[in-house]
Amino acid sequence: MRLNLRQIEAFRFVHQTGSMTVAGEFMGVSQPAISRLIRDLEIDIGFKLFDRTRGGLTPTADATEFYREVQRSFYGLDRLGRAAEELRRRRKGELRIAANVATSFYLLPDAIQRFHQDWPDIKISMHACASPEVLELVAMRQHDMGIAVVPSTVTGVHRSALPVLDAVCILPGTHPLAAKRLIHPQDLDGEPLLLISDYSLTHQHVFRSLEDAGIDINVILESTFSAPICNLVGQNLGISILEPLTARAYAGPNLVVRKYAPAIPVELEVIHPINRPLSDHAMAFIEIVRAQLASFKN
Incomplete structure (x- = not known):
């Protein structure tokens, strides 16, 4: 059975408010439209959801149990919404970098200058700290990427070597x-x-x-x-x-x-959180850093 999301949304608001009129206000539709959505949902699922009384609407026992499942689904949708917002923020134009102090002071300023010429709309946030803290910040997903000297035994982050x-x-x-x-x-x-x-x-x-x-x-x-x-x-x-x-x-x-x-x-390395792919602008920044280190070595 494939349910109509609009019907489920109407049911959720009616169950929460006890009123089709108020539910309609939340959804921006009329009370008769909400009534039709609830009626069609009852037909689709095969059981009654509300008893109509003088005091308003009373959810049936089946409706209360069904509502619990609906709430779980909406919690999942909320998580999806937050994930989408994070992806949108990353694509929209922000790059959060943690780097060890030497890199932050004496390598990244030139890299940022070059990067800004190609990506002028990207906001960069840079945090300078010791390499162990860089690793911690990236592993906890507080930064999109880090540049540091990382022990070979480290797990929990994706790592990529830079010119030595x-x-x-x-x-x-x-x-x-x-x-x-x-x-x-x-x-x-x-x-x-x-x-x-x-x-x-x-x-x-x-x-x-x-x-x-x-x-x-x-x-x-x-x-x-x-x-x-x-x-x-x-x-x-x-x-x-x-x-x-x-x-x-x-x-x-x-x-x-x-x-x-x-x-x-x-041996500086680029690290970023596992299961969080780097954005296009993050990969472009890494290539600039890589080229700078290669020329620095020469």
Whole structure:
């Protein structure tokens, strides 16, 4: 049996209000039209829905049970409506991005500028935070996509690799090691080091390379983010090995950037919620970021 949605809607309003006249006002039709919808529905389903009394309309026992099922169906329609609204919002012109701090400050501004030229009507919302928080925000569907360094064991998000950059060594411009083109762990024996905090994947790789070299590791400062480290290196406080986005942004007479060996990959990835496909404009943004990273690497 295939029921008429208009009839079901009329039944729902009549059951809720106890009046065909009021139900008609809700639906924008006359009382006789509501009466016909209810009569036709009773014919289709094969049982009576309302008893007509002087006090108005009283739903039958069958009608009350039927109403419960109708309500469940309308709750489902409400969910569909909310899902459609979310899809409409995404297609209409908003892109919510969460990205780690280095990417947010030193990569995405240029990407956003290029993206805006092609998609001028798309509003971008950007949230800068540490990589673990990026992962959490995207997994909870609070953002459409994220860009971060993500552990290989992570589940619950769809992930896509971006061009890999290598960590670099940064030194004060006046440091004797600044004359070298390539810095090795042995060069850093006993040198004061400023490193990213130890929960970072980059820190773990950097520290392992130093340990494997068997040198005296002299860490005098750890920081959650790269920018304060760059400032302090520029003030001749020490040496660091970190991601290249922030390092190159701070490069100048007081801070020089050198290659570091063994190579330590900084593997940024794009993540987005599982079962939520990316919009066309989100995919276009990712391609811009991908191209920028590829040129940055060169």
